[in-house]
Amino acid sequence: MTSSITNGFYRPRSALARAIYEKHRNDMHLEELDKNEWYQVNSSLLTVELKEKFVQLGPDEETKEFLSASIDKSSWVWTQIWYLLAKAVLRRFWSITDINGWLGRGSMFVLSSAQATRLLPSAPSGPLVDVGAGDGEVSRRFAHLYEEKYATEISACMRKVLVGKGYTILDTSTWWQSQRFGCVAMLNLLDRCSEPRAMLRQARAALDPAGVLLLALVLPYKPYVEVTPNHKPNELLPIEGSTFEEQVVSFVQFMETLGFELSSWTRAPYLCEGDFAQAYYWLDDSVYVFRTKPIPSDT
Numbered sequence: 203m204t205s206s207i208t209n210g211f212y213r214p215r216s217a218l219a220r221a222i223y224e225k226h227r228n229d230m231h232l233e234e235l236d237k238n239e240w241y242q243v244n245s246s247l248l249t250v251e252l253k254e255k256f257v258q259l260g261p262d263e264e265t266k267e268f269l270s271a272s273i274d275k276s277s278w279v280w281t282q283i284w285y286l287l288a289k290a291v292l293r294r295f296w297s298i299t300d301i302n303g304w305l306g307r308g309s310m311f312v313l314s315s316a317q318a319t320r321l322l323p324s325a326p327s328g329p330l331v332d333v334g335a336g337d338g339e340v341s342r343r344f345a346h347l348y349e350e351k352y353a354t355e356i357s358a359c360m361r362k363v364l365v366g367k368g369y370t371i372l373d374t375s376t377w378w379q380s381q382r383f384g385c386v387a388m389l390n391l392l393d394r395c396s397e398p399r400a401m402l403r404q405a406r407a408a409l410d411p412a413g414v415l416l417l418a419l420v421l422p423y424k425p426y427v428e429v430t431p432n433h434k435p436n437e438l439l440p441i442e443g444s445t446f447e448e449q450v451v452s453f454v455q456f457m458e459t460l461g462f463e464l465s466s467w468t469r470a471p472y473l474c475e476g477d478f479a480q481a482y483y484w485l486d487d488s489v490y491v492f493r494t495k496p497i498p499s500d501t
Contacts, residue, residue: 328384
């Protein structure tokens with residue numbers, strides 16, 4: 203592993219040395235970030251209701267533990283090289299979701315157990331179902347609050363992972379017809395599924411009268427569907443606005459037309475384990491707890 207110094211700048215020569223050097227620089231930048239900004243909103247752009255129901259969160263210990271673990275994993279040089287090689291070969295046959303499930307990498311984080319407890323009802327009851335659960339790591343942090351835990355997932359690799367974590371797998375087409383749930387979790391699903399409006403109608407039908415919909419949506423809204431040929435959804439959500447806050451207002455208004463009433467909400471980072479280039483990645487997540495309410499079609 204060789205290097206040179208030219209005009210005061212360190213210049214690693216080998217490809218591996220350059221990659222390690224760039225990762226070190228990226229990770230130093232991540233360390234300097236003010237992570238409290240991930241949770242902030244501009245209240246002047248919100249409605250009165252959204253101001254009242256906003257729950258201010260911050261990077262707690264469980265969040266910091268996830269970030270620390272991601273930094274450690276991304277530093278396993280030979281493991282990361284193996285991931286890159288395996289991904290290059292397997293992506294010809296499998297989806298990225300299947301590859302991550304087989305490799306056991308790419309876990310996500312939205313809410314810690316303590317943060318979820320602040321958002322969710324004080325006395326949750328009934329079973330939980332995580333729709334489009336991935337590897338189950340996101341809902342695992344609060345699933346213990348509910349009597350039983352179920353999941354749906356189209357990836358066969360991820361379904362095996364979920365079973366190993368104690369989830370009962372339900373059919374992706376009929377899950378909402380089988381029983382009623384105390385919590386339906388749709389965490390960063392609506393912008394990754396082909397028919398998000400249909401998914402929301404199914405969620406409403408599946409909820410117990412006292413149940414809640416726990417929903418996370420990355421904003422700005424940029425749908426991408428892994429399983430469609432053009433990666434575009436068959437349905438679009440009518441979300442308007444250019445800022446995070448304006449899109450929150452628009453989305454909550456749309457949810458009201460479907461028979462959902464906002465109970466609480468927050469802003470949090472949608473964190474993902476990193477790779478050889480960067481220790482972790484994040485997107486701006488809006489997280490909501492909705493209850494059902496009557497709509498004209500119900501009467």
